[in-house]
Amino acid sequence: MTVDVPPPLRPATLEDVAAVAGVSRATVSRVINGAPTVDPALRRVVEQAVATTGYVPNRAARSLVTRRTDSIALVVSERERRPQSEPFVGRMFSDPHFGRVVAGLLDVLRPAGIQMVLMLADDEASRNQLLSYLRQGHVDGVVLISSHSDDPLPDLLRDTRLPAVLAARPPRPSPLTYVEADQRAGAQLAADHLVALGRRRVATVAGPQDMPAGRARLTGFLDALTRHGVEDVLSAEGDFTQAGGASAMRRLLSERPDLDAVFIASDLMALGALPVLLRAGRDVPSDVAVVGFDDSSAAVACDPLLTTVRQPVEEMAAEMARLLLEQIGRPGGPSPSVIFQPTLVRRDSA
DSSP: OOOOHHHHOOOOOOOHHHHHHHHHHHHHHHHTOOOSSSSSSHHHHHHHHHHHHHOOOOHHHHHHHOOOOEEEEEEEEEEOTTTOOOHHHHHHHHHHHHHHHHHHHHHHHHHTTOEEEEEOOOOHHHHHHHHHHHHTTOOOOOEEEEOOOOOOOOHHHHHHHHHHHHEEEEESSSSEEEEEEHHHHHHEEEEHHHHHTOOOOOEEOOOOTTSSSHHHHHHHHHHHHHHTTTTOOOOEOSSSSSSHHHHHHHHHHHHHHHHHHHESSSSHHHHHHHHHHHHHTOTTTTTTTTEEEEEEEGTTSSSSEEEEEEEEHHHHHHHHHHHHHHHSSSSTOOOEEEEOEEEEEOOOOO
């Protein structure tokens, strides 16, 4: 007895797509590789032929020709681990800011067919592992979120010569492109608003002063109050966490229980600080006006809803992705840094 064995299914080729579409192999290749000069109607015909034949591009073969991986690294850099502190990964994923950055990046990267690899660097060993990975050519470029002034990664990243965009102005002069919001201007908006409400016994829960954003928000707030003639401003440093905001608010109340306004340098810290005020018998906003910073999901989780300074994080992240793709597509071309302007979002707390 003989058994007929069907021939193995052969993967569709460029030639198969070309035959179905009625075009040349070169035209199919240009469509698949995203060439902008292809006529839109012709592109639709080829894309339909790709779907009909089930053609799957050979990424490995393509990368040998283009030297592209079609992936980028999102690197989150933190300072060295501290004993007893909240784990780095847990703190990162509990912060609404990080989710907004990822959403903004993906809005641009996904339609472009670019994958994103998340990499963490919080000590020397992880930085060395990261740099080894980057130098081996696994990604085409890097978006770096780095928050501390003494972080060596911006300089180390510059030395790799990979396309790169930073999520804030680097602490030292650097040729690397960055995207950020004007932190000082945002804090000045908060100060102007509190003074316009007639508040004079003003305090602030500042961000960490070893972080550029923390310093800029505090300096901008104090400078604006000085222009308004408000000099005696009490400050307590927080750590951009909900627990840190609660702790700092308790310190402020212990030193100045009659304060009538507080600028809190992040919405997440405000989420921790507001219950402390309420438990102390201070009504918000009639006794104490409160303004936060970020306009994150924490702002609408507060009770009362938080008046806050909005930095357009999703738009900023999308701009980082666009700038990075431009660098990858045009090596050595101009890549200007971009600064976004914040706005004040008025809700119920001030």
